[in-house]
Amino acid sequence: MHLENKTFDELEIGARAEIRRLCTTDDLIVFANVSGNHNPMHLHDKDGDGDGVDEAICPGMFVGSLVTAVLGNVLPGAGTLYRSQSFSFVGQAMAGEELISSVEVTALDRAENTATLRTEVRRATDDTLILTGEAVVTAPRHKVSMDSADLPGLIVQRHRHFEKLLDLAAPLPPIRTAVVCPEDPNSLGGALLARSHTLIEPILVGNPARITATAAELGADLTGIEIIEVDDHPLAAARAVALVNERRADALMKGHLHTDELLRPALDRATGLRGGRRFTHVFVMDVPGLPHPLLVTDAAINISPDLKTKVDIVQNAIDLALSIGIEQPKVGILSAVETVNPDIPSSMDAALLSKMAERGQITGGLVDGPLAMDNAVDLAAARTKGIVSEVAGRAEVLVVPGLDAGNMLAKQLTYISHAEAAGVVMGARVPIILNSRADDDMSRLASCAVAALHHARRSGGAE
Structure with missing residues (x-):
């Protein structure tokens, strides 16, 4: 200025x-x-x-x-x-x-x-x-x-939004979670840490020898924790899905295997966990300087979503936002511009999604778009562009045009803005907890807290 x-x-x-x-x-x-x-x-x-x-x-x-x-x-x-x-x-x-x-x-x-x-x-x-x-x-x-x-700026690097999520989840009973192939220190350590915070009660599905060796490396005691022996990663994922179908588990958690190996049996039309909507991924992010959590979707599953898929992406994100305590989620549908341009498909999709929300085809939140990134999250930018909206400048959920944009946005927030990121897959009958090998303890705990809060809300255990 x-x-x-x-x-x-x-x-x-x-x-x-x-x-x-x-x-x-x-x-x-x-x-x-x-x-x-x-x-x-x-x-x-x-x-x-x-x-x-x-x-x-x-x-x-x-x-x-x-x-x-x-x-x-x-x-x-x-x-x-x-x-x-x-x-x-x-x-x-x-x-x-x-x-x-x-x-x-x-x-x-x-x-x-x-x-x-x-x-x-x-x-x-x-x-x-x-x-x-x-x-x-x-x-x-x-x-x-x-x-x-x-003038140099200041950022308060305190992740209070994740601390609040942990506080909200603390009174809930631990969610029974099938942890698939926790055969490295990050995945097993994250599951055990979440157990110590009474967020989950893990069932470890994988190779027992590798799991116990990893526990010894961590100096962790596995007494009282069920271990189901499955040596093959795809078979372990299928067994974890079966545990949900047998009502022995209420969530899945990714261990040391590829995401597609975990999701493939969950997507099976006959024996999987389809819940009526497309599987979509939501990052719940604690960004220093923002007064609220920021949800970014979809940055991990749907590569180039069409309009029908974007409807599920938006609705899944609204449902998760409600579960973590956002009373009326404000959803910004992102594009390169804040005006509808037939040459920019994402701006057309954004306008249609906004209208669909007005007509009750998407429920539970306020949806507006197209919005550019600046006027989605910054009131001054929205005001400069003359945008009058309850969402513009106040967005709590950002819906990106495609996976590449979403992945870049989430990683920029993490590595440049020092944000913490929790990750959950929505659209299944149970929450699926996804963590990256680079995630720290707070990110892993927050992912489990988000899953526990969503499970509680869906099952009637939380408002």
């Missing part, structure tokens, strides 16, 4: 400026660290007053600091220094709300080179007044311009 100040000689009575700011839970964490104010009333995962609700109320001085952003950036801008500031706090703002901070010049003192400005902060959605006051500042005498991009 290019910033240019207003010198004292350029100021006029009645001159006004404002800045909009979406206040996030990360903002409040940063403010707590910088200010030293660790009052739990202002933290997203703390019940500060004992009423059983985590508050995440924006601190008064954080809201007040939004006024300084207008004074220092816009009016008067660079070179401005405070002389005094009064505040009256007449309302409260919460994390997740968009606030408008504004200033208006009410008096100018040439002898002192000062400007007096009325200051306000209002909630954008309903124009509720949060803060009012008056600022007296020394105005700049010289013209200054700068690029705000020169």
